[in-house]
Amino acid sequence: xxxxxxxxxxxxxxRRGGPLKKLADFxxxxxxxxxxxxxxxxxxxxxxxxxxxxxxxxLVFAFITQVITGLVLxxxxxxxxxxxWESVYYIQHEMAGGWLVxxxxxxxxxxxxxxxxxxxxxxxxxxxxxxxxxxxFWLGLILMKLVLGxxxxxxxxxxxxxxxxxxxxxxxxxxxxxxxxxxxxxxxVGGPDYGHHTLTRFFALHxxxxxxxxxxxxxxxxxxxxxHGLCAKQPLKKPDSMxxxxxxxxxxxxxxxxxAVVMGVILLPAVRAMVEGRPIVPGELGAELGAPxxxxxxxxxxxxxxxxxxxxxxxxxxxxxxxxxxxxxxxxVPGAVLGMMFLMPLIGRWNLGHRFNVxxxxxxxxxxxxxxxxxxxxxxxxxxxxxEAYADAEQLIEETQNDPEKIATALGNDETRLAEFxxxxxxxxxxxxxxxxxxxxxxxxxxxxxxxxLAGRPERIPPGGALELIRNxxxxxxxxxxxxxxxxxxxxxxxxxxxxxxxxxxxxxANLYGFGxxxxxxxxxxxxxxxxxxxxxxxxxxxxxxxSYVTDDMTDADTWxxxxxxxxxxxxxxxxxxxxxxxxxVEGVDAxxxxxxxxxxxxxxxxxxxHHAGENETEIGxxxxxxxxxxxxxxxxIISDPxxxxxxxxxxxxxxxxxxxxxxxxxxxxxAEVGLLADWLRGDWYRGE
Amino acid sequence: MxxxxxxxxxxxxxxxPVAAGVWMSLDPLRRKSAAxxxxxxxxxxxxxxxxxxxxxxxxxxxxxxWTGFAxxxxxxxxxxxxxxxxxxxxxxxxxxxxxxxxxxxQRDRCFRCPCHNSSFTxxxxxxxxSPSPRAMDTLECEVRDGRVSVKWENFYSGIEAKEAxx
Numbered sequence: 083x084x085x086x087x088x089x090x091x092x093x094x095x096x097r098r099g100g101p102l103k104k105l106a107d108f109x110x111x112x113x114x115x116x117x118x119x120x121x122x123x124x125x126x127x128x129x130x131x132x133x134x135x136x137x138x139x140x141l142v143f144a145f146i147t148q149v150i151t152g153l154v155l156x157x158x159x160x161x162x163x164x165x166x167w168e169s170v171y172y173i174q175h176e177m178a179g180g181w182l183v184x185x186x187x188x189x190x191x192x193x194x195x196x197x198x199x200x201x202x203x204x205x206x207x208x209x210x211x212x213x214x215x216x217x218x219f220w221l222g223l224i225l226m227k228l229v230l231g232x233x234x235x236x237x238x239x240x241x242x243x244x245x246x247x248x249x250x251x252x253x254x255x256x257x258x259x260x261x262x263x264x265x266x267x268x269x270x271v272g273g274p275d276y277g278h279h280t281l282t283r284f285f286a287l288h289x290x291x292x293x294x295x296x297x298x299x300x301x302x303x304x305x306x307x308x309x310h311g312l313c314a315k316q317p318l319k320k321p322d323s324m325x326x327x328x329x330x331x332x333x334x335x336x337x338x339x340x341x342a343v344v345m346g347v348i349l350l351p352a353v354r355a356m357v358e359g360r361p362i363v364p365g366e367l368g369a370e371l372g373a374p375x376x377x378x379x380x381x382x383x384x385x386x387x388x389x390x391x392x393x394x395x396x397x398x399x400x401x402x403x404x405x406x407x408x409x410x411x412x413x414x415v416p417g418a419v420l421g422m423m424f425l426m427p428l429i430g431r432w433n434l435g436h437r438f439n440v441x442x443x444x445x446x447x448x449x450x451x452x453x454x455x456x457x458x459x460x461x462x463x464x465x466x467x468x469x470e471a472y473a474d475a476e477q478l479i480e481e482t483q484n485d486p487e488k489i490a491t492a493l494g495n496d497e498t499r500l501a502e503f504x505x506x507x508x509x510x511x512x513x514x515x516x517x518x519x520x521x522x523x524x525x526x527x528x529x530x531x532x533x534x535x536l537a538g539r540p541e542r543i544p545p546g547g548a549l550e551l552i553r554n555x556x557x558x559x560x561x562x563x564x565x566x567x568x569x570x571x572x573x574x575x576x577x578x579x580x581x582x583x584x585x586x587x588x589x590x591x592a593n594l595y596g597f598g599x600x601x602x603x604x605x606x607x608x609x610x611x612x613x614x615x616x617x618x619x620x621x622x623x624x625x626x627x628x629x630s631y632v633t634d635d636m637t638d639a640d641t642w643x644x645x646x647x648x649x650x651x652x653x654x655x656x657x658x659x660x661x662x663x664x665x666x667x668v669e670g671v672d673a674x675x676x677x678x679x680x681x682x683x684x685x686x687x688x689x690x691x692x693h694h695a696g697e698n699e700t701e702i703g704x705x706x707x708x709x710x711x712x713x714x715x716x717x718x719x720i721i722s723d724p725x726x727x728x729x730x731x732x733x734x735x736x737x738x739x740x741x742x743x744x745x746x747x748x749x750x751x752x753x754a755e756v757g758l759l760a761d762w763l764r765g766d767w768y769r770g771e
Numbered sequence: 772m773x774x775x776x777x778x779x780x781x782x783x784x785x786x787x788p789v790a791a792g793v794w795m796s797l798d799p800l801r802r803k804s805a806a807x808x809x810x811x812x813x814x815x816x817x818x819x820x821x822x823x824x825x826x827x828x829x830x831x832x833x834x835x836x837w838t839g840f841a842x843x844x845x846x847x848x849x850x851x852x853x854x855x856x857x858x859x860x861x862x863x864x865x866x867x868x869x870x871x872x873x874x875x876x877q878r879d880r881c882f883r884c885p886c887h888n889s890s891f892t893x894x895x896x897x898x899x900x901s902p903s904p905r906a907m908d909t910l911e912c913e914v915r916d917g918r919v920s921v922k923w924e925n926f927y928s929g930i931e932a933k934e935a936x937x
Contacts, residue, residue, distance in 0.1 A: 163835055163838070164838070247871065247872075250869075250870045250871070251869040251871060254869050254928045254929060255869065255929065257927060257928065257929065258930070264927060264936075265800055268799050268800055269799055269800065271799070272799045272836075273799045273802040274799075274802055274804035274925070274936055274937070275804055275833075275835065277836060278835050278836040278837070278838065279799060279836050377844075377845065378828055378829075378844030378845065378846060378847060379872075380847075380864070380872035380874055380885075381871075381872060382872070382874060382885035383885075384871055384886055397869070397887050397902060398887050398888060398902055401888075401900045401901060401902045402901060402902075405904035405905075405929060405930045405931040407902060407904070408868065408869070408902065408904060408929045409929070412929075479879075480878075483880065484879060484880065514879075515883075515888060518874075518883075518885065519885065522885060566825075738816075738817070743814055744814070744917065747814050747916075747918055748811050748812070748813055748814055749814075750813065750814070
């Protein structure tokens with residue numbers, strides 16, 4: 083190894099000194115550690131210590147950080163489909179310092195990718211791959227692949243939606259490898275489907291095989307580095323110096339800089355919260371945790387980690403190439419680039435070849451950077467797009483249902499206008515895609531936040547895992563079920579919102595926002611509102627008895643005073659006892675007024691002439707039963723079977739019976755789903771603090 | 772001779788645990804996904820008959836290694852009926868390109884994959900140019916007594932041929 087010329091510290095004969103020195107001598111005699119330490123520290127640095135040599139050391143530092151934080155995470159992580167998300171949730175949101183350790187691990191992994199790129203660039207620019215360092219360059223490339231492999235496998239381990247869907251894509255791509263692809267994929271996934279064994283295998287790769295192999299290669303990499311000595315950048319500008327302390331000092335400064343950046347990324351949201359005067363939630367610092375993986379729940383925000391985004395975008399380049407495109411984009415081109423890098427030491431033997439290598443590396447990095455930029459641009463385009471400029475094109479598409487012939491006619495078959503429109507339509511589609519992505523991201527954030535809120539309930543996570551919590555949560559499932567089954571007729575929109583009128587006009591059944599609340603009942607009994615689109619305006623009931631009663635009888639101040647109507651409103655709200663409605667709190671309202679309202683409801687001269695309510699004798703069947711109106715059981719009943727005699731046996735407009743099926747059939751909604759919908763409509767879901 | 776014996780002996784000694792390890796690691800290759808069976812999806816009446824597809828969850832018992840799940844959503848299908856027709860078309864929601872979850876764009880009357888922008892027509896046809904190598908994967912579909920069942924299968928992605936996974 084190096085010809086050491088530093089101060090000598092090895093063991094000398096004639097031992098003197100205190101007991102500590104004696105102990106040190108004892109060990110040195112038996113291990114020779116002083117010579118070893120000496121050799122490690124007193125490496126000659128030709129031309130003196132320089133900043134450009136720090137990248138390798140920062141990588142070693144980053145790796146050591148990963149090992150330390152990784153081992154601690156390991157001690158709290160549980161790799162199975164029912165415990166992975168749950169244990170990571172516990173680390174992130176409940177364990178002391180969990181957010182910091184996980185944040186360090188997560189952000190340092192990203193720093194490592196950046197440092198790898200810098201290290202590679204420095205080595206290529208300096209021509210440090212040339213003889214006799216070819217093998218060490220190849221080892222470096224292998225180390226790079228190992229690090230990227232750890233990044234890829236680590237992404238899945240939290241078993242959240244993000245990691246799950248990104249991994250599905252990545253493993254599907256592995257299936258494209260010729261001949262062995264399908265088997266390879268099945269081996270990696272641990273079976274035909276994603277589950278326990280995908281996690282156990284990815285975890286074994288992430289925490290065992292890959293880092294184990296990496297350590298082995300890293301040791302050889304460092305030994306060879308020492309064997310060849312530092313590849314000094316010519317011309318040497320200063321006299322030679324020693325690795326210790328000159329270069330080490332620079333290395334340490336660089337490591338601290340890396341750490342500062344990493345900590346900065348972790349703590350930035352905390353600083354922002356502080357500035358904005360919001361409380362700092364440690365669980366929201368550091369690494370994200372999405373909602374638990376759900377194979378049956380689409381995840382439109384699926385994207386790889388940012389440093390793989392260029393590969394993701396690269397696949398889009400091959401649009402229209404068919405199967406060859408994906409094979410080229412995912413296997414051939416990346417493989418060729420890597421192959422090219424392995425050839426660099428050979429190509430670099432010639433001066434021209436070296437220049438080519440530098441250029442090639444830059445081209446790859448710039449290309450990757452560009453692709454990353456395009457990927458981000460495509461996803462976030464809607465944020466800075468001028469939506470107004472596309473209003474006319476959008477309107478035309480809507481009016482013609484995107485029928486090319488109709489569009490051509492509408493534009494008077496004018497070629498220039500048509501071309502103009504097509505260009506606009508193309509851009510519009512890109513913006514819409516971006517909008518869809520952004521709203522998917524928003525939904526993903528909502529789901530993630532909700533999952534954490536549910537997991538933090540005093541009842542804790544059930545043995546079946548957090549997914550059970552989500553699937554049984556009205557707030558998570560209600561909007562999805564409503565969108566799928568109800569929204570083609572019913573609106574569910576806060577009437578005070580700006581976009582409400584348009585949405586209500588487009589609906590063909592009552593607005594169910596706040597159904598069962600006093601506010602909702604008040605609208606029902608309002609002569610203007612009841613004929614509007616938020617109630618019966620767009621339904622067959624617009625000409626029904628209820629509407630005419632509200633518009634004719636109830637507007638007669640002699641029969642119905644405002645006070646009486648308000649009492650009925652209170653009585654109805656009390657029947658529904660909707661969770662989110664404070665006026666439904668029976669104890670909070672005047673007991674006498676409530677009694678008055680109930681009496682009016684049951685009064686066979688008034689509501690009770692059609693409706694069964696309270697103790698009255700009116701038979702059910704003509705108008706919906708008001709006993710228990712809007713409560714959970716009532717809602718479940720009407721969603722399941724609106725044709726039931728309690729609701730609209732004769733006058734049901736168009737509503738399907740969602741909860742009943744013909745003999746032996748499958749109902750459109752299961753009992754559990756109907757219950758979730760009812761609870762959601764009533765605002766009955768778990769609320770965190 | 773001593774060298775040979777040492778090498779062979781040492782090799783054998785190491786190879787035994789390696790072979791055992793490889794044997795176990797290859798276990799996933801023996802695992803088959805649940806045999807493609809017809810699963811009840813919905814009543815035909817809940818499939819709109821205006822050519823607009825509708826998404827339905829696929830519910831089935833599922834095993835994941837040692838865990839058995841009873842009646843769990845294992846995926847999703849799109850069912851579609853042409854106007855006035857009783858014939859139901861079924862598509863899996865899994866994108867043939869890279870396996871993401873295809874979404875229905877009601878406004879633009881087409882299917883879209885949110886990952887790499889593959890688009891498909893409402894009858895599953897490919898909208899060119901597309902990153903996807905083939906049209907949406909149809910599933911065998913049976914309508915009996917007004918009820919729709921679908922033969923649930925997974926297909927290899929990224930290749931031109933529609934090939935079911937074993």
